[in-house]
Amino acid sequence: MRKKIWVLFVFGFMLLTACSNSNGFVELQHAKANTDTPKENESKSENSTQTIKKLKKEIAVYKMEKENFAIISNLSRDFVQAQKTGNQKQLQALMAKELTLKNKDNGLYVIIDNVDWLLYTLDGKNYLDDWVIQGYDYNKDNQTFNIFIREFYKSNNVELVSPPTFLHLVFKKVNDEWKIVNLEFDV
Secondary structure, eight states: HHHHHHHHHHHHHHOOOHHHHHHHHHHHHHHHHHHOOOOHHHHHHHHHHHHHHHHHHHHHHHHHHHHHHHHHHHHHHHHHHHHHOOOOHHHHBBBOOTTTTEEEEEEEEEEETTEEEEEEESOSSSSEEEEEEEEEEEETTTEEEEEEEEEEETTTTTTEEEEEEEEEEEEEEEEEEEEEEEEEEEO
C-alpha cells in the first residue's frame, strides 16, 4: 500500500512540475516574440503590406476571369460555329477591324500580321465534328482573355482526322464589346 501511495505521490509531483513549466515556456516564447526592434517591426509591416497588395491584384484577376468566363466562352462558341459553316459575316462581326477575311484557294482565311490562317475550306473533305475548351485565362497586363480550344475534325468517310487542331483566341474589349484581336492554330 505504501508503494502505491509513494508512486502516486511521485507521479502527481511530476505532473504538477510539467504543467507549471509549460506555462513558463509559453510566457518565454511570448516574451521572445515581442523583442523585435522597431526596424524589424517596420520591415515586417512593409512585407505584409506588399503581400496584401499582391493578393488583392490576384483576387481582381480571378474575379475578372469568373465574371467574364460565360461571355468569352459563348463568343468562342459563336466563332467555332461560324468557322464550321464558313459564315463570313458572323466571323467578321466577332473579330476586331484589324483582322481581315479573305477568300482564296477554295477557302476562307483570316489575315493577321501578314500571316494567312485557314478558317474554312470549300472542298468538303474534312469537317469540324466537335470542340472543347482546354484553357482560359486573363492577362491583366494586356487586358485580354486567352481561350484555348481543341477542335476535332472528321473526314467525309467519318474517320477522325488526326491530330486535333488547337485554336488560340485572344479577346479584348473594343468599344465596350469583346472582340477577337488575335488567333492562331497549332497541331
